[in-house]
Structures are given as structure tokens and as C-alpha cells.
Amino acid sequence: MKNKIDSFFRPNNEQNDKENKDKKPSKKIGYLIILGLTGLLLLFISNMFSSSEEPEISQEPPSDQSEPTGGEEEMAGTDISELEQELSGQLATMLNKIQGVNDAEVMVNLDATSEQIYEKNQTRGQQTTDETDQNGGSRVVEDQTEESQVVLFRSGDQEIPLLVQTKQPEVRGVFVVAKGAETPSLKNQVIEAVSRVLDVPTHKISVMPKN
Known part of the structure; x- marks a missing residue:
């Protein structure tokens, strides 16, 4: 078992x-x-x-990012030259419409740079002081102060001034040659017309008769 x-x-x-x-x-x-x-x-x-x-190394900004390049300066000079030619052509067309003036040619010379106007914060202060001299006389002295600071705004990691307006370059001189300019009255009309259109004083305008 x-x-x-x-x-x-x-x-x-x-x-x-x-x-x-x-x-x-x-x-x-x-x-x-x-x-x-x-x-x-x-x-x-x-x-x-x-x-x-790896991307942290490639994201570093270049050190010369804010420096102006030669190409930008050349472009600014090209813009001034184009503006001079445009103004010269418009003035020549206008002067040729004056009775007695024919075959007018104009050369306008502008400043190389334009004027840029930036927004500013202005602070004004006034302080009044009562002074007493040794003889018992008194006088009030007022001291006024005025400070201005350019307004900045942040763009990325940079602070850039706030641009309000860019004024066109001023006219340095105007030279005009035209048939009929030998007549004093017509010459004066040409000078006055150029002065009013370009808002330039008459001593910067030269008008000569054309052969």
C-alpha cells in the first residue's frame, strides 16, 4: 500500500x-x-x-549686428542723388512754362544727410528763494531748470530711440540756365519761383542765360 x-x-x-x-x-x-x-x-x-x-551655441547674436555697413551708406547716398534729380526735373518743367523762358535746365544740390527728430521727455522746474542781506534788504531769486531725455523703446535685447520725424535734407544751392534769363525781369521771376518752391533764400540761387 x-x-x-x-x-x-x-x-x-x-x-x-x-x-x-x-x-x-x-x-x-x-x-x-x-x-x-x-x-x-x-x-x-x-x-x-x-x-x-546644440542650439544654444548657434543662437548667439553676432557682435557687429548694430554696426552700419558700407552698403547702407552707399544706399543713403543713392537716395540723395535720386531726390536731387527728381527736384531738378520738376523745376525745369515748371520754369519752361513761364512766358519768355525756354529750354531751362536745373541742378539742385542737397545736403548729404537728412535730419532725424526723436521723441523727448522734457522736465521743467522752478525754484524761488527769498534772500536777505546784512543791511535788511531782501530779494527774490528764481532758478529755472529744463532737462530733456530721448524716449527709448525696447526691441529684443536693444533699446532704440523713438523716431518721430525725418526731415528731408536742406537745399545747399540751385543753379539754373535758361533762354530768356538775360532779361532782368525774367531772371527775377525764375529766382522768385525757385525760392518759393524749395523754400530756399535767394542768395543760394544762381540763374544764368543759356546760349
């Missing part, structure tokens, strides 16, 4: 031992998978940090 009982339970024990042997390799495989995933995660994190640090 005992042998039967032992034989009945023995196969189960052998089966359990076999199952335990089968489970051991599966646990090792699970550990290997976990280690592999951990390594991939660490590699991904290191790549992410290295890629996030």
Missing part, C-alpha cells in the same frame, strides 16, 4: 521539478529584456540632452 502511495505521488514531484527547470530560463530571458530596454532608454535620454544643448 505504501509503495502505491509513493508511486502515486512520485510522478507529480518529477513533473514539478521539470516545470521549475523550465521556468528558470524564462526568468533569465525576462531579465535580459529588462536590461536591454533600460540601456535603450538611457541612450535615448543622452541623445535628447545633447541635441537640446
